[in-house]
Amino acid sequence: EPNGLKDYYHSYFPMGVAVRPSDLKDETAEFLLKNFNSITAENAMKMQPLHPRENFYYWRDADSIVNFGVNHGIKVRGHALCWHEQAPDWMFKDANGELASKDLLLQRLKDHIFTVVKRYKGKIYAWDVVNEAIDDNPDNFLRNSLWYQICGEDFIAKAFEYAHEADPQAKLFYNDYNVVRPEKRERVYRLLKKLVDAKVPIHGVGLQGHWSIYEPSEAELKTAIEQFSSLGLDVQITELDVSIYPWEKERRAKRPEEDGVFTADLQNRQTEQYAKIFKVFRQNKKVLTGVTFWNLSDRYTWLDHYPVQGRKNYPLLFDQDFKPKKAFWEVVNF
Numbered sequence: 001e002p003n004g005l006k007d008y009y010h011s012y013f014p015m016g017v018a019v020r021p022s023d024l025k026d027e028t029a030e031f032l033l034k035n036f037n038s039i040t041a042e043n044a045m046k047m048q049p050l051h052p053r054e055n056f057y058y059w060r061d062a063d064s065i066v067n068f069g070v071n072h073g074i075k076v077r078g079h080a081l082c083w084h085e086q087a088p089d090w091m092f093k094d095a096n097g098e099l100a101s102k103d104l105l106l107q108r109l110k111d112h113i114f115t116v117v118k119r120y121k122g123k124i125y126a127w128d129v130v131n132e133a134i135d136d137n138p139d140n141f142l143r144n145s146l147w148y149q150i151c152g153e154d155f156i157a158k159a160f161e162y163a164h165e166a167d168p169q170a171k172l173f174y175n176d177y178n179v180v181r182p183e184k185r186e187r188v189y190r191l192l193k194k195l196v197d198a199k200v201p202i203h204g205v206g207l208q209g210h211w212s213i214y215e216p217s218e219a220e221l222k223t224a225i226e227q228f229s230s231l232g233l234d235v236q237i238t239e240l241d242v243s244i245y246p247w248e249k250e251r252r253a254k255r256p257e258e259d260g261v262f263t264a265d266l267q268n269r270q271t272e273q274y275a276k277i278f279k280v281f282r283q284n285k286k287v288l289t290g291v292t293f294w295n296l297s298d299r300y301t302w303l304d305h306y307p308v309q310g311r312k313n314y315p316l317l318f319d320q321d322f323k324p325k326k327a328f329w330e331v332v333n334f
């Protein structure tokens with residue numbers, strides 16, 4: 001008798017969720033363990049929270065998440081070793097406050113990756129090594145981040161090499177958003193192919209999956225999974241949520257009157273969208289080795305604050321009381 005979300009997908013893929021340390025106690029922990037068998041730190045393993053000053057690491061939150069996973073026998077995914085956001089300022093500056101040299105920055109990246117990956121060796125089975133390196137503008141290839149400005153393209157392959165040296169067993173992922181959209185998909189593919197052809201130790205691609213009731217289409221999702229897996233890479237959905245707002249327009253638009261209300265119509269459209277994407281996931285179970293939701297339930301989601309502050313969103317399978325939504329029943333009914 002299936003009981004929680006993970007049980008329905010037992011023969012498909014692990015069902016993961018992004019967590020904060022405060023999620024790991026009382027009823028929330030119980031709810032988590034009933035429905036999920038993989039966890040990711042929502043923020044605790046990013047460079048800034050973990051390594052805020054040179055030669056100083058703050059381990060408590062990251063350790064509590066890893067220990068919870070190990071103690072309960074569930075998988076732990078690491079997120080993220082090299083990213084342009086939530087990276088500390090000191091990382092990119094030399095002793096004189098000038099922009100760090102390429103040698104210095106790569107040395108620091110290596111120290112960071114060695115320290116973190118070795119600490120959790122054998123406990124974290126997969127790492128997002130490089131996050132969001134492709135630019136949003138389709139006319140550009142790589143994002144013009146400080147990593148890129150200082151190191152050029154090299155930082156990407158180096159990050160994977162360092163991580164592989166630190167834990168040769170860990171599965172190493174490139175992770176990004178909007179990669180199901182054709183113009184970004186092609187550029188991500190180009191990057192991945194380059195890495196694979198150069199024999200860089202990369203094992204998978206993470207599609208973040210910050211989607212909405214408007215996208216992706218079934219065909220686009222299918223094409224993306226097939227194209228990436230044709231490179232011999234695992235595919236994982238690493239940060240799944242289905243926003244009730246369109247991503248692009250809402251960044252610019254003023255808040256409409258009905259913002260914050262989860263109408264029956266929105267609920268139905270979200271249910272259909274979840275049903276559709278999970279159908280494609282199931283059809284691709286050979287190459288899809290994990291699905292992770294970005295937060296536990298509609299009680300708290302990062303989309304309440306992003307991209308618009310203070311606009312309530314309802315992007316997950318469980319409601320604000322941790323009860324299964326209509327979308328949940330559609331996802332487990334197949």
Ligand code: XIL
Nearest residue numbers: 042043079080131177208239294302
């Ligand atoms: C988000 C967290 O959920 C927020 O709490 C934080 O304020 C910003 O980062 N892509 C990623 C994740 O790779 O790390 C981001 O997480 C969401 C977008």
